[in-house]
Amino acid sequence: MRLSSSKHLTLLVLAAIILIAPFGFPSNFYYRIGSLIFVNGLAVTGLVILIGFAGQISLGHAGFAGIGAYACALAPQYLGLHPALAMLLGTALSAAIAWLIGRPILRLQGYYLAVATLGFGILVSMVLANEAPITGGPDGHEVPELGLRKLLETIGLDLSNAQFWYAFTGLFLLAGTWLALNLHDSPSGRALRALHDSEIAARTVGVDVTRYKLSAFVLSAVYASLSGSLLALMNKFITPDAAGFLHSIELVTMTVLGGAGSVPGAVAGAALLTMLPQVLTVLQDYEHMILGLIMMLVMIFMPSGLVPSLSRLLRGRT
Amino acid sequence: MPLLRVEGLGIDFGGLRAVDNVGFQVEPGEIVSVIGPNGAGKTTLFNMISGAYQPARGAVSLDGEIVTGMVPHLLARRGLSRTFQNLQIFQKMTVLENVMVGCHLQERASLLADLFSTPASRKRSAETRAAALKLLERVGLDCAADKEASSLSYGALKRLEIARALALEPRILLLDEPAAGCNAVETEEIDHLVADVAKSGVAILLVEHDMKLVMRISNHIVVLDRGEKIAEGRPGEVSRDPKVIEAYLGVQPKEAGGHALG
Amino acid sequence: MLSVENLRSRYGRIEVLHGVDLDVRSGEIVAVVGANGAGKTTLLRCISGVQPISGGSMVFRGEPLQTVSAHRRVALGLSQSPEGRQIFTNLTVEENLRLGAYLFSDARVETDMAEAFALFPILKEKRNLAAGGLSGGQQQMLAIARALMARPACLLLDEPSMGLAPILVAQILDVVKNLKALGITVLLVEQNAYAALQVADRGYVMETGRITMSGPAEQLIADERIRAAYLGV
Amino acid sequence: MTELLQYVLSGLTVGAVYALVALGFTIIYNASNVVNFAQGEFVMLGGMITFFAWQAGLPLPLAAALAILAAAAVGVALNKLAVERARGAPVVSLIIITIGASIFLRGGAQLVFDKQLHRFPAFSGDEPLVIGGATILPQGLWVVAGAATVFALLYLFFTRTLTGKAILATANNRVAARLVGINTDYMMTLSFALSAAIGALAGVLMTPITLTSYDLGVAYALKGFAAAMLGGMGVPAGALVGGLMLGLIEAITAGYVSSVYKDAVAFIVILAVLFAMPQGLFGRKSTDRV
Amino acid sequence: DIKIGATVSETGPASSLGDPEAKTLRMLVEEINAAGGVLGEKIELVAYDDAGDPNKARTFATRLIEDDEVVAIIGGSTTGTTMSIMQVVADAEIPFISLAGAIEIVDPVQQWTFKTPHTDRMACAKIFENMKAAGVTKIGMISGSDGFGASMHKQCLQIIGDYGIEVLIDETYGPNDADMTPQLTNIRGKEGVQAILNAGFGQGPAIVTRNYGQLGIKTPLYQSHGVASKAFIELAGPASNGVKLPGTAILVANLLKQDDPQYAVVSAYKKAYEEKTGSPASTFGGYAHDALRLLVDSIGRAGKAEPAAIRDAIEQTKGFVGVTGVVNMSATDHLGLDLTAFRMLEIKDGDWALAQ
């Protein structure tokens, strides 16, 4: 893996893209797409750690996104917390829940783990949808203004709402990417990738497999939760769909399309799947068929995902 | 006090007594070989000692501490390391990384430090890398360090497992057929390697069907058949034991050229 | 019977066979020896069709093999006991053997299986157990037995002695000799070079993807360089 | 008492639907270790094609046969055009291919057919059968019988036939399967055809009860998947028992506890079972040794 | 050209709402343009499919405003998507006509948001009125757990007390459930239930009705306005005979008297839609019809295609005759419908009839 030496390069390229892209934006709408990519990219980066590094599949991570999102919606209303604190509370809650359910769930393997996490995600979205008196039910709940933009204005940094969220979520993504890249080539990252390939061998060299799996699970839950919080704060409105099964599947799809083990792949996968529906609107009725087709084609021709396959191709050229 | 002591160890699979009432001990710096026909229970014995299987009966102690059925990563902390008969390689990692994972315990990783890539974490990684490269050199795989492990040939993988097991800096090393898939010359290299490691004070428990290797380097040999210990002693004694010859050796190993038997 | 000409093969972009030439005549036992990573396994995989080739040609019983897919090569009479055993771990021992004779459903399957059990009695004892539970050596026996179930005209053995007790190594080599008596051709890859060359008629020496030496087995055993490099004497 | 009986009958009907979907997963999984997330679309195709063929004037049995054949053809195409081409790809990538296929098929169905709900007549009328005061629709019996028959056939297929074993061998070790002469491509094609046909059959049998529409696939794939995992993926008996159990749990929870959280209870039971039996009720632990 | 934006749920769980809506919008734009457009300009419809996902709806609303630069937006098939869009139009100051049912959309009144469907609360009121007249005081409820069912359920419970009616048993079902006999068995077993009310749309009401028939329940069954087209009668089968529900004029177009104010509008829309698409016209398509007609009418009255002017014109709408009802907007009422928009219908002999 040449990743270690290219770690800083990856970050640099990502930062450069985030900075330069707005100069090419024809309208404010593109800031919105950018922020969505970053928000999704953050959750997907967490899944890269869980699925790509540690090899533990989850079909329920939208559940954590839902927890993060509803923390921002409900904590200000019921606890009077500032939205930023609500976000932290959501993160802590997600981490705690991940830690609690991770212990029994992570003993399962493969599809059994998948169905267990799926069940968890469905439980969360069900509670959010059914406890209508508290959560607002399927119709959703409003989320208060974060207020940071106003704060920036007072210090003379005047950004439009769209620009602010673009920058704010972009920073989160950069931070998330930086951490994940650090992890990849660290002792802990190696331990995670090792237990992915052979649990028994990882154990015999002293890796506390249970603990590491759990760490990856909690970490990815934190990523997902933050991503959910950001989405809620950005949209100022949230519905249980954020925690839904389809959102979980979407996140996993982004992870795999981009390249499950690759951190830049997470961003690429998120970008692809976020932009595609926007591009495909011109095709009207054929949108879904083409979306499905593209997913299949990418996996057929780049079975290990966009970024790993493309970089292999590039290295082959040079 | 012996480093490893095994007493009355046994396990069943379904109705089969795979291992029954096996006991022996290994001192630091000693090479003890376990031999016996296919299916005698050698690998199962290893699996029980190293915590992969829970023994049904008996006890294992390390340095006087009872460690029966202890989980492998705790055994690893107590200095027990092993290789596998059915290779357990981290296929998608590089050869070097495979060995670096072996250094896991020396790295004393803290997830937070690693996430934030603290200088200490980076320094440890660098040290591990250097140590791992040395080990690769020792097993002759240094030129393949950056290859993906899945691209190695079978024999190379066997040696990679040995390097990874050594990375743990074990006090006792369990080797399950380390020379399988190696030719006579390569086997000899492993022979030297194992002897070297033992010389540094590491206790070695060895399973191997290459009698030339076993007879040459073992201090002590334990013979299993159908899960039970049928003989035990110095190489010379054991190889003359009629029970052993009948169950396992067939004919006396010839010296020259008789690689496994000849 | 089998002739391989200028065979090339690669994993991804890395070529590991750089033009291998090899001939196996009908009824012969041919041994291939070489160091770890020389490409012996790759060669056998190419012949049995589970490894794509990037150049050269292979002819088996007068028929070019390149375009024949792996499963049809079994029908042509090529059968392999692969490196790493590759048994069906989730199926029983008996099912493994039955699938060895996948192409047949006549009465001979039963007798062949009985023969396999006679050859390796332990397999009979464990016939109804999952093959994944077998010991390493038992799995090796199963792999060899399974290859024999396919009624090969030419048997490809990749390190058949690996993991076998000395008493069985001798037995396996006897089996190989018996096969020859039955008219079955054998291409044998062995790290146990001395033993292999002892039963073989001819031998090839492989080094980093090339054949560097070949000749009658006795001649190779006598060769100083080979003795030093592969036989360890 | 009548109530309990009614819940049980309702649970059996729905459970048999889940079981049929779950059974459809078994074959592809057994051939490739891949859970085909497009399985629900085969169910949809079964119902939709039957409906439109029937509406176009075909007698119902013929329409159903046509639907099953067409779905099988789609299954084969999915294998030939996508799954087979991605040979050697990691399992997660194959899963994404099946998810892509699912989106593709749904998108296609909304174009070719429509977005309305549809239904065709029950095979044996709509007059409910009364059993001890509780009722079940004759079509419910059709579904139960269908699930039982498919289970029996699959059980025999995997335990008694060489082809069944060859399919298992293909998933267990593809290279080894080719080395013993198994045409693994054919096995994959066969398994996709059979899986799709079973899925379509499920769609045909259940539509008179559940209605059909272009987008019902996801929901049933999800339930079928959960049922299959509860019973143990790849085991026909697991799919049958898992499906029936899931249906019964839902019905009894809805009856006695709360209809709001009946799906939640179902998943909690699944989690509880998996914690006790990590391979599901009937799942086999793979026997690889170290 | 005057650009009008739309984002509806053409696919996804709410596609039975969004699909007729989208088709209606496309059809009407063609019609209007063929008739010369408005203010001498053609209308250009930019329509996106948000699949019922509020996050997507917000993105598309942003796109419509920022990228496509539309002067007004129609859409939000569901309450969730509508709520998302409302945040955007409020910031961008673009008039928005929602197609969703919840009362929260127009209460409290939001400056830029309007809607054409009557609220679920009105549907509840219509049903309860009918129940009250029939002497019903105790009912069992069964609702879908999706947005539509949950929202109607909530609003019904808010006003049910006003009619002296009480809910003895309250059941739900999931949007994809295939069998509701356990819930109905419970309702049947509940002492004193005089009527059953089912709030839901899609397949749920059809299956509830079939199960109701299967269990031989005799208590009268009320469905909601979520049962919005003739297809329901077909899907629910003979058990649907006797089912009552509050419906819009579109369901009983053929029963409308010539002098009914809605007669012309409803018949014209129904005919055009059914000819164009080959599927039965539905209440939901009617919502979209009204939204677009209302919008175009307002643009005409505003005299210019500017968001603020259009908004004001919408707010001043009086006596606009739509498929759903006659609309009278005001600064305090961004819906403008009253209960007369609903007609109590009953299914008789496999067809709609006006209930007594």
Ligand SMILES: Nc1ncnc2c1ncn2[C@@H]1O[C@H](COP(=O)(O)OP(=O)(O)OP(=O)(O)O)[C@@H](O)[C@H]1O
């Ligand atoms: N997990 C298991 N399930 C069933 N049987 C098992 C299992 N593990 C071991 N056995 C049985 O226990 C016996 C001992 O196996 P083991 O692998 O220990 O033999 P071994 O001495 O290592 O043989 P070899 O020299 O062939 O490697 C064998 O008969 C084997 O089939």
Ligand SMILES: Nc1ncnc2c1ncn2[C@@H]1O[C@H](COP(=O)(O)OP(=O)(O)OP(=O)(O)O)[C@@H](O)[C@H]1O
């Ligand atoms: N899957 C793979 N991907 C990439 N390279 C591979 C792969 N398998 C083998 N190689 C490389 O191909 C070369 C030949 O390997 P092969 O397994 O054929 O050797 P071998 O002669 O059988 O060795 P051994 O005696 O160790 O079994 C080696 O350099 C090896 O590293």
Ligand SMILES: [Mg+2]
């Ligand atoms: Mg062994």
Ligand SMILES: [Mg+2]
């Ligand atoms: Mg080899």
